[in-house]
Amino acid sequence: MTLYNFLKLGFRSNLSKVLGLILLGVSLHSCKDPVVATPNNPVVDEGWDTVTNFNGLIVPQTGKLNFKVNYSFDGQPIVFNSKKYINAANDTFTIAEIRHYFTNVTLIKPNGDRVNLQNYHLMDASVANTRSITIDNVPPGNYVGMTILLGVDSMKNRGGLQEGALDPAWSMFWTWNTGYIFYRINGAVNNGRSYSFDVGGDEHAPYIELDLSTYKVKSKVPSFELMLDANEMFQNPEVYSFEKDGYVIHSNTDPGVNKMAKNMRDMLKITSLMP
């Protein structure tokens, strides 16, 4: 398996990568109409204009959500390929590629009801226009929380093939296994080796939970700026060590994948929410 994956990496040509990234930029969009989690939930029930003490995000009428994701390592913007980074386990490495799914953005109401916007986007840290997305048809409501899946939900992960962001041609798909690569990071290690982490598997789906109740924003088109901190893959709750836990994760059953997926749950944070 190791040889297989080594070959697989080695064969990924630059030409196709460039082509892929261009296409990636052009159209990675497959939004569907949002579905309200509870069918008997009235769409407009919270009288936001009178609720002055509400903490969170108010979308007064059917709107849109803008997202822009910035990539950092320990709080500093990532410089790809050239800059060396050190994690909590003292591994020293560069970062060549970060690519991940950004799907199932779900807004949470004060009563716990969830509104899944059913978006499917693939983001590449080094391709600017994949990092800024807009999700349409956001139902009006008061929202106190949000979850984002840095991966693919089990329904789409388990079977069939999809176009758009989920097209297997984006090379975020395990052709010899069952399912999508949710999140990919790779690069060179200080001592001349390389590392390559492909996180996937339904049981490891990195659902990120974000608190909106610290904001007071009312907007039809609110804009989120998010920070994805790659260092968090290697710490919190457990330190991930390349040496101890592995330089390679290439399947949903590789030993280190569980630890890394758990660490990922705090890697995405809101840096700003603007009306």
Add this chain to the structure above:
Amino acid sequence: MKKFLFVIIGISLFIIACKKDPETGDPYAYDPTPYNLQIPKSLGWTSFPIPSDNPLTEAGVALGRKLFNDPILSVNNTQSCASCHKVPNSFTDPLRFSIGALGDIGERQSMPLFNLAWAERYNLTNHRYFWDGGATDLERQAIGPILNPIEMANPDLFSVLARLQKHPEYPSLFRKAFGSDSITSVKLAKAIAQFERTLISSNSNWDKAERRERLRTQSEINGMIIFSTEKGDCFHCHGNPSSPFFTDYLFHNNGLDEMPKDSGLMRITGLPEDFGLMKTPSLRNLSFTAPYMHDGRFNTLMEVIEFYNSGTKNSPTVDPMISKSFPHGGLNLTPMEKNDLLNFLLSLNDSSFVGLK
């Protein structure tokens, strides 16, 4: 004057070109005519699920067949699916390990292809295709060999799609099958999966006997009894006596090794109890599909029978249907019984499926 002549000729050509096929229209126009799938009517031949987004059509199956046989899918135009899934071999490879487009040697025996889609009816897990269950459905399976570095060895799907898009005929064939010239990985996989769903082998001597078109020999009957009773106990994995598929479409460790070299299903599930489990192959068409087992270690059916009779090995994940014969030192079949079992197996050959008839 000369110029004028050219214009006349040009206009005439234009008119002729425009008049092409005024009655029949575009031969490549989108054509969703359903494919007439022939599933036998006799006992046990149930239907199988077809994905709602990939119904079988005449044009889709024809496109899938063309793609299956076209080396354009390999990185250097040397290999098609059919290179390692040969019709005369019931869509497998007589080589123990197939040789890939770049000369690399595979690690498992090529699997025969027929009656595949019933896996999606009888196997309710996510693990259905490949020896180790690494694909959920035929659409996903079809992508695997195209990108496998020791098989068709393409670095990515974009390069494959670009080759197909530049081809003089494929864009039109995709339009005919799916309504648009634009060739995507999903359509590519769908076409191949459609073709694979039509590969139905159902015309062996055993089938003819089921249809009352011939009588079984006494030896076949004896062999069938060994197969379908505790005597041989083949039927637990290879299908109960009334099943025409001769596989349960599931995964078992059949006791080939005390320490399996290939982790099989565990590679996909990560579960220790799946260590060394491989997909049960169908027993149809065995005369065409040698060598046998996931690693092609046996060249003859008698070797296989002798293995189950006296050669099975214990290991933590060995199937209970195998280990229950350990206290008795194996199945203890007599030479006559082995011969009867062989004759029963040979009655499952479907010559018409491999183009012999």
